[in-house]
Amino acid sequence: MATAAKIGIGSAINRVDGVEKVTGTARYAAEHPVENLLYGYIVEAAIAKGRIVSIDEEAARAVPGVVEVITHLNRPHVAWTDHSYKDELKIPGSPFRPLYDDRIQFSQQPIALVVAETFEAARFAASLVEVAYEAEAHNTDFEVAVGDKYVPKKKRSGYMAPKNRGDAAQAFADAPLKVSGDYRLAPEHHNPMEMFASTVEWHCDGSITVWDKTQGSQGVHAYLASVFGFSRKKVRVLNPYVGGAFGSGLRPQHQVFLAVLAAKMLERSVRVTMTRQQMFSHAYRPQAVQSIALGAETTGKLTAIRNAATTSTSRYEDNMENVVTWGLMNYDCPNADAEYTVAQVDTPTSADMRAPGAATGMTLFEIAIDEMAYVAKVDPLEFRLVNYSPIDAMNGTPYTSKALREAFREGAEAFGWSERSAEPRSMRDGKELVGWGCATGMWDAQFSKTSASAKLTANGHLEVACATSDIGTGSYTVMTLVAAETLGLPPEQITAKLGDSDLPTAPVEGGSWGAASTGAAVQLACQAVGKKLLKTAGKIAGAPLGDAKMDDVLFEDGCIVLKDTPTVRVPFGDAMHAADLTEIEEEETAAPGFGDMWKGLHKSKNTHSAIFAEVKVDEELGVVRVTRIVDAVAAGRIINPKTARSQILGGVVMGMGMALHEETFPDHRLGRWMNHNFGEYHVPVHADIHDIQVIFVDEPDSEVTPLGVKGLGEIGIVGTAAAIANAIFHATGKRVRSLPITIDKILG
Amino acid sequence: MNRFDYARPASVAEAVQAGAGEQVRYLAGGTNLIDLMKENVDRPMTVIDINRLPLGVIEELDGGGLRLGALLPNADTAWDARVEQRYPLLSSAILAGASPQLRNAATNGGNLNQRTRCYYFYDVATPCNKREPGSGCGAIGGVNRIHAILGASDQCIATHPSDMCVALAVLDATVQVTGPDGDRSIPIADYHRLPGDEPWRDNTLKPGELVTGIDLPAEDFTQNYTYLKLRDRLSYAFALVSIAVAMRVEDGAIAEARVALGGVAHKPWRSTEAEKLLKGQQPSPQAFGAFADALLAGAVGQGENDFKILLARKGIIRALKQAAEATPQSQTDKRVA
């Protein structure tokens, strides 16, 4: 029998939801049609700190179409303990509560919601709400706040305290070669394409359906139940499509609170959408300063690593990231110490943004490593190999796998690194200086307990479902491919469902654990369906499969096939028919520790990458073009090379933004972000992007996660900006230690 | 956005008649006006949609010039064969601006009249003398990376953000206007103004006046010209500094050079006095440098934008070199020529 090439794990297929997305039939949070809808528009605080003295709503209420102006003075009852407002991230502190009282904690804080029959009426009326404030002294200047940096008492979950080794202070003092300095990263905002929005449908029994822009429908579900006192059955949260989030949707954002608050108060359906300007009223990547000191022998062997970082957080929560651990883990060096602190500014709490901690810490560290390589007069790539650590050098544990050496080799070859001339300013293309730089990237390979269901119907259609999200990462496609692989069905016969709090339990999508965890759960559920099929096949007259066990069969083209005698094939339909079943449905949970994972229990689990960048610089004018990037990624097994490549491309482009463009400008007198729009907050555009080559290095690993998958959401951004900064140094001889590297930092 | 009256007249006469009221705005491509209305920066009582007016064409002028209709989209202007051949500098400047989508929607009249991109101007929660006279200037002592280094006042340090207008300044265009008091033409140099102590006035258009077209005199700057735009990313960003140059080179010497700067002042910055320094000179870094110093005389930074003075100086020298060598800056290949 001629069969088309089997499609499963490892097949490069298009996104299964691609057609919906490009034809506009995929509906996002603000697009779900609901009858009799009201529109809420957020009024934001004009000051950074203080109290609301009075709110004059008269003019706003007089605008035709305005239904209500909701403030802390007239809002319905909401929960009053901090505990009720905790979300899945459980950041220590006192979570922000919209419209709770008269306190202003940051500029652009929501202080009222104007609800009207049309969006424009609500928006205009919002501009007429007159607020009188009593301002208090504020500080948004991180460099000032660093003077009061501290180690939070209570640590955020997932925080890994750095472990010191040897005597780094002494070793640094004794080192013949040294590099030391302060490295900085500007505050950045996530700016996904889709605005934060929630559409709340109010049902007459007092239950609500919420279409929300979030990375986790079940997290929002739990939050709404807890904050508003809904019984869990009366709330359903859906996020079938999410137009990017990059971490800004890990926590329930205030528009969902406000939309539900209004729906509850008015017993009407309500939609609240943030404008692009309002997207700057919450999550941002913390501003960071990192003091790095490196010591080395004249051979280039590292003898001391000292790494102290401070990142910004708010006054009301201690947001922590793993900033200083990466360098200590990645480099073989007998003496290392590190310290991590936070500093408070009067902004909203900083938040996880693509590869939180690593994108900051590893990137800045990799600039310092590059400097050390030049001081030691060792090729930057060679320097990284001289100090290569096959084990996790901080924790002293082996990795389940680490193919970084291979990544360097394959990346260098593809890039042509051997053609590089060592001296800065030694390569040219016409008027432009050419620079080649490299860096290491690193991220966690995580796994989170996840459930999924699989339902096979007699016509051969399979539906797999899980409450996970697809924030553009390709979860629909991953689920489809894993199911196709496990039950031997073509993707066209499979439907993947996600983004619904009613579906089997999944964690919020983030941290790059989605593919590994959801994939494992889908595989288990499909295997359970397979087992059931095999059992029912036993009822077929003549028992064609004999007493075959799961190990004796495989699933192919909708049939159970005997491995030893592939001519013996039982179609799924026949097996189900024999047991009078119209469908088989199974739900399974993948929890850490099953399969080979127990072997990896005490090992470190990480993805790695080797990034090579070419820049061309018009030095006189400070114009930098990133003409080439090669990113060789070691991330275990790749489920779909096509969507995997897209993830890395997106990460690399965001890394280019970190290197050259992204920066939110605060006015410290007003305590307010000033370039809060897409015209003046710059992310790379097409003209900035040239050739990007992605390589996936072979890295078999059965211990890291059940499918050998490590995840790809974040690794693409980590280190990319360092490779570019290092290339700029190679081109110009100018070392810039603060990102982004804008035209003024190179000009001269 | 506030409630407003809306009219869509079919003739210029009707439009001007309707435009005579209080707080009236003409709506062309809407790429700026609608944004301003959405953010409540501009709250017109009446919006007059002028898109039905017959001003979307290019006409030949006696004497060899062109009249660009006020309603002709920026894109159609830049790609028009006559403009490309006779005024390549203008095509280049327009194509250096915004994005293809915006250029398709934006009109020539709207481009002339677009408002500044000062962060404070767009945020009604902050002080701004241009938006709210007397409220103070947020940008002075604040976030001013994109602000003026020339011709600013202690009331306002905003810049005019247009690329097209910088080329128009060099081409000695005149703006054709009609209004309650009849028709007039305004030389481009007198069209935009410096902020002084009336920062809310961007230009010399009188209330109710409508721009009908832009006249380009017959010129021959088809060989030695360039539009060099320096910005924070390689496309789709306003100029930190831009330089338009039109030159005539005869027997290896500069017979005439005209230079205007964008992104540095409340209007395209040009000095015919300084241009005299280049007349008769052999193209050389020294000559270009001396000119740059003269054009930038009196430039002051506001803190965050201090670097623009050096950037402008280097940009002027490079642009003059590009023009002299007849290697104009490409707007597609972002490598600086």
Ligand SMILES: Cc1cc2nc3c(=O)[nH]c(=O)nc-3n(C[C@H](O)[C@H](O)[C@H](O)COP(=O)(O)OP(=O)(O)OC[C@H]3O[C@@H](n4cnc5c(N)ncnc54)[C@H](O)[C@@H]3O)c2cc1C
């Ligand atoms: C994100 C972004 C990036 C941009 N980047 C650039 C750039 O890099 N370079 C650049 O040059 N521009 C840039 N622009 C600005 C763009 O060029 C202007 O918005 C556009 O030219 C305005 O034209 P319009 O027809 O849309 O004007 P409208 O928005 O319709 O009108 C703008 C103003 O002009 C007035 N007006 C319009 N027509 C007339 C007329 N005939 N007579 C009298 N008054 C009139 C209106 O009343 C209004 O006050 C950018 C814009 C955006 C949004």
Ligand code: SF4
């Ligand atoms: S520079 Fe001008 S536009 Fe900007 S805040 Fe000051 S007055 Fe307003």
